[in-house]
Amino acid sequence: xxxxxxxxxxxxxxxxxxxxxxxxxxxxxxxxxxxxxxxxxxxxxxxxxxxxxxxxxxxxxxxxxxxxxxxxxxxxxxxxxxxxxxxxxxxxxxxxxxxxxxxxxxxxxxxxxxxxxxxxxxxxxxxxxxxxxxxxxxxxxxxxxxxxxxxxxxxxxxxxxxxxxxxxxxxxxxxxxxxxxxxxxxxxxxxxxxxxxxxxxxxxxxxxxxxxxxxxxxxxxxxxxxxxxxxxxxxxxxxxxxxxxxxxxxxxxxxxxxxxxxxxxxxxxxxxxxxxxxxxxxxxxxxxxxxxxxxxxxxxxxxxxxxxxxxxxxxxxxxxxxxxxxxxxxxxxxxxxxxxxxxxxxxxxxxxxxxxxxxxxxxxxxxxxxxxxxxxxxxxxxxxxxxxxxxxxxxxxxxxxxxxxxxxxxxxxxxxxxxxxxxxxxxxxxxxxxxxxxxxxxxxxxxxxxxxxxxxxxxxxxxxxxxxxxxxxxxxxxxxxxxxxxxxxxxxxxxxxxxxxxxxxxxxxxxxxxxxxxxxxxxxxxxxxxxxxxxxxxxxxxxxxxxxxxxxxxxxxxxxxxxxxxxxxxxxxxxxxxxxxxxxxxxxxxxxxxxxxxxxxxxxxxxxxxxxxxxxxxxxx
Amino acid sequence: xxxxxxxxxxxxxxxxxxxxxxxxxxxxxxxxxxxxxxxxxxxxxxxxxxxxxxxxxxxxxxxxxxxxxxxxxxxxxxxxxxxxxxxxxxxxxxxxxxxxxxxxxxxxxxxxxxxxxxxxxxxxxxxxxxxxxxxxxxxxxxxxxxxxxxxxxxxxxxxxxxxxxxxxxxxxxxx
Numbered sequence: 001x002x003x004x005x006x007x008x009x010x011x012x013x014x015x016x017x018x019x020x021x022x023x024x025x026x027x028x029x030x031x032x033x034x035x036x037x038x039x040x041x042x043x044x045x046x047x048x049x050x051x052x053x054x055x056x057x058x059x060x061x062x063x064x065x066x067x068x069x070x071x072x073x074x075x076x077x078x079x080x081x082x083x084x085x086x087x088x089x090x091x092x093x094x095x096x097x098x099x100x101x102x103x104x105x106x107x108x109x110x111x112x113x114x115x116x117x118x119x120x121x122x123x124x125x126x127x128x129x130x131x132x133x134x135x136x137x138x139x140x141x142x143x144x145x146x147x148x149x150x151x152x153x154x155x156x157x158x159x160x161x162x163x164x165x166x167x168x169x170x171x172x173x174x175x176x177x178x179x180x181x182x183x184x185x186x187x188x189x190x191x192x193x194x195x196x197x198x199x200x201x202x203x204x205x206x207x208x209x210x211x212x213x214x215x216x217x218x219x220x221x222x223x224x225x226x227x228x229x230x231x232x233x234x235x236x237x238x239x240x241x242x243x244x245x246x247x248x249x250x251x252x253x254x255x256x257x258x259x260x261x262x263x264x265x266x267x268x269x270x271x272x273x274x275x276x277x278x279x280x281x282x283x284x285x286x287x288x289x290x291x292x293x294x295x296x297x298x299x300x301x302x303x304x305x306x307x308x309x310x311x312x313x314x315x316x317x318x319x320x321x322x323x324x325x326x327x328x329x330x331x332x333x334x335x336x337x338x339x340x341x342x343x344x345x346x347x348x349x350x351x352x353x354x355x356x357x358x359x360x361x362x363x364x365x366x367x368x369x370x371x372x373x374x375x376x377x378x379x380x381x382x383x384x385x386x387x388x389x390x391x392x393x394x395x396x397x398x399x400x401x402x403x404x405x406x407x408x409x410x411x412x413x414x415x416x417x418x419x420x421x422x423x424x425x426x427x428x429x430x431x432x433x434x435x436x437x438x439x440x441x442x443x444x445x446x447x448x449x450x451x452x453x454x455x456x457x458x459x460x461x462x463x464x465x466x467x468x469x470x471x472x473x474x475x476x477x478x479x480x481x482x483x484x485x486x487x488x489x490x491x492x493x494x495x496x497x498x499x500x501x502x503x504x505x506x507x508x509x510x511x512x513x514x515x516x517x518x519x520x521x522x523x524x525x526x527x528x529x530x531x532x533x534x535x536x537x538x539x540x541x542x543x544x545x546x547x548x549x550x551x552x553x554x555x556x557x558x559x560x561x562x563x564x565x566x567x568x569x570x571x572x573x574x575x576x577x578x579x580x581x582x583x584x585x586x587x588x589x590x591x592x593x594x595x596x597x598x599x600x601x602x603x604x605x606x607x608x609x610x611x612x613x614x615x616x617x618x619x620x621x
Numbered sequence: 622x623x624x625x626x627x628x629x630x631x632x633x634x635x636x637x638x639x640x641x642x643x644x645x646x647x648x649x650x651x652x653x654x655x656x657x658x659x660x661x662x663x664x665x666x667x668x669x670x671x672x673x674x675x676x677x678x679x680x681x682x683x684x685x686x687x688x689x690x691x692x693x694x695x696x697x698x699x700x701x702x703x704x705x706x707x708x709x710x711x712x713x714x715x716x717x718x719x720x721x722x723x724x725x726x727x728x729x730x731x732x733x734x735x736x737x738x739x740x741x742x743x744x745x746x747x748x749x750x751x752x753x754x755x756x757x758x759x760x761x762x763x764x765x766x767x768x769x770x771x772x773x774x775x776x777x778x779x780x781x782x783x784x785x786x787x788x789x790x791x792x793x794x795x796x
Contacts, residue, residue, distance in 0.1 A: 151658070180658045224646055318794065325790070382658035392650050418680070421654060423673040481669050482654040547661050594663045601664045605652060605671055612651035613629045613644060 019150040021180070021383035022141040023188070023375025026130060026154055026168065028086040028237060029210030029342065031055050032369060033137040034376035035145060036385070041192065041373040044144050046136075052368060055210075057082045057132045059119035066136055074269070078104040078261035080119045084239055085133075087211045088115050088126040090163030104261030130171035138177055151178040153379035155371050157212040158184035159232035159398050161444045162456050162486045169483065176536060180382040182483040184395055185209075186216035187227060188374030189340040191391075192365055194220045201335035202228075204324075206353050206361075207371075208316060209341035211237040215320045217327040217334075223390040229326035229417045230398050231319040236312060238275070238343035244308040245271035245300075253288060253296040263291060278302045279345050306348045313349055317356050326417050331358055338362045340370055394419050397480055401456070404441035408450045413478055416446065423479040430474075434466040440476065442488070461490050530583070537586045541578035544590050545571060548597060551604060558603045566596045623695060624678035634692055634758055636682060645679040685751050686776045689769070692758065698770045707774045716778055719743070723785060732793050740786055747779050 022035045022044075030052040034043045043051040050068070058070035058081045065073070073081045082105070088096055093109040093116075106118040116123045134154075141149055156168050165182055172179045186205035193203070200220055207214040214232040218225055246267045270288060277284040283301040290296055324331065337357045343349060344367050354361050365373065381389045396417045402410040403426070414424050428438065438461045445453030464472055476490045548571055556564065574589035581589070625632040628644045650656070652671040657664050681687045690700050707713065722739060729735035750772050757769040 181655065321794065322791075382655060384659055390650065392646065392653060393655060394649065394653075419676045421669045421673040422676055423670065479669065479673065482672070543659065544661055547659065547664070594661055597661070598663055601661070601667050604664075605667050608651040609627075609648060609671070612647040 018385055019383035020141075020145045020147050021151055021153070021376075021379035021385070022138075022145070022149055023153045023183075023372055023377070023379045024134065024137055024155070024172075025185070025188075025372035025375060026086065026133065026156075026171075027055055027209055027371075028084050028212060028239065029055055030368065031133050031137060032372040033141050034369070034372040035141060036376050036380040041376040041380075043369050043372055044140050046140055053133065053137060055084070055086065055133050057085070057129050059121040059124065061120060064121070064132055066132055075262050075265045078265045079106060080121075082117060082119070082124075082129050084211050085126050085129040087235060087239070088117075089130065089167045090161065090165075091115055091126070104264050127167050127171045127174065130168065131174040134172055134175055134177075138175060149177060150383050151180040151379065153181045153183050153188075153375045153382065154179060155183050155185045155188050155375050156484075157207075157209070157232065157234055158186050158214040158216050158227075158230040158395075159212065159234045160484070161234070161399055161454055162484070163454075164234065165484050169485070176532070180379060182485075183375055183378055183393075184214070184216065184227070184230070184398075184484075185212075185371045186214050186230065186338075186340065187218070187225060187393060187395055188372075188378065189338055189365075189370045190216070190218050190220065190225055190374070191377050191393075192370045192374035193336075193338050193362065194225060202329060202333050203336040203338055204320070204334050204357060205338045205340060206316070206320065206344065207232075207340035208343040208349060209237050210343070211235065211239050213237055213316050213319065215316070215323045217323050217329065224392045224394065226394045227396045227419075228329070229323045230396055231323035231326065232398075233315060233319060236315060237341075238272075238346075240312055241275055241309045241343065241346065242268055242271040244312065245275060245305060248300075248304070248308055249286065249288065252298055253290065255290050255292070255296070257291055260291065274300060275305065275346070278305050279347060302347075309346070309348070313352050316349075317352055320353070320356060331356075334359060336362050338370075340367050342368050393482075395482070395484070396420060397422065397484060399444045399454075400446055401478060401480070401486065402443045402445075402453065404443060404450050409448055410443050410445075410450055410453055414480065420480050420484060421482050423477055425475050425477045428474045428476060429470050430464065430467065430472045431469055433469050435469070435472070436464045436466055437462045438464065438474065440488075442478075442486070456486070457488075459488055459490075464492055534583050534586075537583055537590075538578050541574055541586050541590055544593055545574060545578070548593060551597075551600070555600075555604050555607065558607065559600060563600070567593075567600060570596045624682055624691065625695075627675065627678050628682065630682075632692060632695060634685075634689060634755055636688065638683065641679070641682055645675065648675045686747070686773070686780060689751070689754050689758070689776065690773045693766065693770050693773060696766055698766060700770060700773055707771060707778070709771065709775075712775060712778075716782075719782055720785075723782065723789060726789055727792060736786065736790055736793060740783070743779055743782055743786065747776060750775050750779070 022033050025032045032043050032052050034041055045051045046053070053067045054071050056067060056070040056074065058065040058073045058077065060073070060077070060080065070081055074083060092113040093107055094113070096103070096107065096115045108116045108118055108123065110116055110125060114125060116125050117129070138149065138152070152172065154168060154172055156165055160168070169179050169182060186207045189205050189207065190203060200222070203218050203220060205214070205216045205218065207216075212232070212234050213236040214230065216230040217228045219228055249267050249271060267288065270286065274284045274286060278300070281302075283299055286296075286298045286300055288296045334357055337353065337359045339350070339353070339361050344363070350361060378393070380386060381391055397414060397420050398416060400412050400416040401414045402412045405411045413426060414422055430438065440459045440461065441450070441455065442457045442459065443450060443453035444456045447453055461474060461476070464474060473493050474490055475493055476488065479487050479489070481487070548567070552564070552567070559567070570589070570593045574586070574593050577585040577589040628641060628648070630636065630641065630644070649672060652668055652675060654665060654668045654672060657668040660668070681691050693700060726732050726735045726739060754769055754772045757765045757772065
């Protein structure tokens with residue numbers, strides 16, 4: 001059969017087929033999708049010619065609207081119109097109520113305390129709202145590229161913690177799209193700039209968006225993008241400028257009546273428009289119809305606005321300063337300062353950043369698009385469309401990971417700005433005879449007290465073999481992958497017995513909640529849902545087979561006939577299952593392929609390590 | 622495979638850091654998960670583990686203090702989870718004095734300058750200890766290595782001070 005016809009090394013097994021991939025900037029205020037076409041990254045435009053989609057979702061009796069249509073309801077139906085949902089991602093109800101000012105929503109909590117928004121269409125969580133924003137972007141990419149996407153790269157603020165990252169990835173996976181990678185926004189911007197200008201040296205990326213602030217210090221050298229340090233604030237952005245001005249408007253107007261959701265929205269919108277005007281002119285007129293029937297009028301100058309936002313801008317400069325310190329560099333080492341995000345249009349932001357870094361600022365790529373463009377370039381590479389690309393992205397963990405110890409203190413396990421992927425193991429023991437379970441509390445943040453850090457997860461280790469106190473040696477491994485996502489595994493290793501310990505997380509959404517979300521996200525009948533799952537599994541089967549065929553082609557020589565036989569057999573079974581099997585058959589066959597090829601995969605990895613060190617590429621052998 | 626073998630380098634305290642970095646990047650190019658975006662779950666997992674191992678190896682070998690400790694561990698001196706304490710009254714006295722200096726920095730007339738001076742002082746102590754380490758480690762007999770292990774313990778004390786100085790810095794600048 002064709003599948004197992006192994007071609008000679010060096011001879012490609014199939015004509016190169018271009019894979020479809022896109023980069024998505026899922027922003028607080030606006031979202032964009034971009035792709036590489038004819039070697040150039042471009043943002044995609046919808047039928048009306050817009051390339052940015054307002055990140056606004058409106059829930060009504062008639063259905064869900066996203067973007068500009070949703071924005072039309074922002075004042076008239078504020079309770080059911082969700083704006084800036086990114087600020088709620090991975091956050092608990094308590095975080096949201098504590099941090100933001102007044103919000104025009106009815107909020108509640110999920111089983112694990114995450115925030116839910118009560119809308120006319122029922123309870124929705126930030127993951128679902130985000131997936132509604134992603135849906136039209138994915139459709140736009142699919143239509144423009146003329147086929148289903150092989151995968152996407154989605155950008156996240158570098159300073160996003162584990163819960164926020166996981167939520168973003170879940171939002172995409174709800175729609176059945178493969179996420180190649182979560183890419184940090186400043187790193188994406190650096191790719192767009194670095195490749196464009198063929199830059200070398202140290203660049204600082206200052207990224208002030210609608211709701212988040214990031215600063216990253218990177219070293220660029222011959223295709224290597226190495227993040228040296230990152231810092232920021234995942235709850236600081238242009239929205240806060242609006243809020244500061246909105247508060248001022250409340251005070252100045254002397255209005256003391258009820259703050260209805262509609263009035264809150266209206267004043268926020270007025271503040272936002274005024275902020276934008278003040279980027280171009282020295283003063284702006286304010287006009288507001290108050291609910292009491294009177295009309296309020298005033299003038300605001302740029303000086304007043306700058307005074308209002310000064311403490312916020314100062315926080316970004318302090319974070320930049322800390323990132324520079326963490327990178328171990330002096331200001332003189334910085335070659336370029338790249339400005340990203342709509343809020344960098346505010347003149348006093350530019351002045352302050354330029355003053356701190358003592359540099360002219362780089363703004364040649366549209367600060368609203370640069371992140372999506374960088375994501376598109378990375379997506380194109382990860383899809384395999386540029387096999388000769390020598391780009392290597394080395395990013396870092398933005399916030400330290402730690403464990404709760406006695407007395408409500410945290411002990412750091414992995415420090416911030418450690419290059420990822422990273423794995424660290426720690427050993428624990430039992431303190432009671434016959435103890436079979438143990439709880440671990442994982443925190444993310446820099447502070448010493450547990451209460452000052454973000455509680456990321458509580459894990460229960462179960463199934464520890466009963467032993468005398470202190471006899472069990474439980475080795476817990478914390479692994480952070482290239483997306484910055486944490487996984488935890490545990491193992492008991494005394495007396496040479498390796499008992500797998502069940503790691504039960506108690507954060508994020510419960511399995512039930514996830515199942516309901518998937519059900520809700522599909523408007524299909526049950527049969528359609530099964531058909532969709534079968535179709536998705538077939539795609540997965542094809543992917544696994546393709547991977548194995550090319551692995552056998554390239555490195556089949558590593559295997560003896562004896563070793564190759566079970567792999568070939570498993571591939572044949574999978575090929576057959578993918579043709580006429582049921583969902584469970586395909587799943588089983590994929591899993592069987594995975595099992596028999598485990599040693600082969602490890603051998604291949606070791607071989608590439610040897611080749612890397614001997615400076616030989618595969619083609620030279 | 623130890624970390625030196627992983628990078629195909631001879632075990633030594635005095636490493637060519639440029640060569641180390643070049644090899645590190647070559648290895649990451651070969652194993653980084655971004656090279657396996659389309660591979661099977663299994664291959665992706667192996668790639669994450671390898672990339673993590675290479676990152677860890679690079680971090681350990683790149684910094685002088687962790688490299689010193691690692692070399693001693695290879696020579697049979699386990700220092701990572703040890704309970705043995707340092708018996709050097711002079712050194713411990715100096716530590717206490719340094720700690721007092723650090724505590725007083727926030728109330729100094731020019732805390733920024735005082736902190737910078739303090740950090741410079743610690744850096745020069747560490748440099749000094751490292752030089753002593755080179756000499757002792759080269760002798761390669763048990764007594765010398767045992768003394769070298771004490772130097773690594775001293776560096777650990779110094780590094781704790783470095784960490785605490787960073788906390789003071791965060792207070793001064795209100796990060």
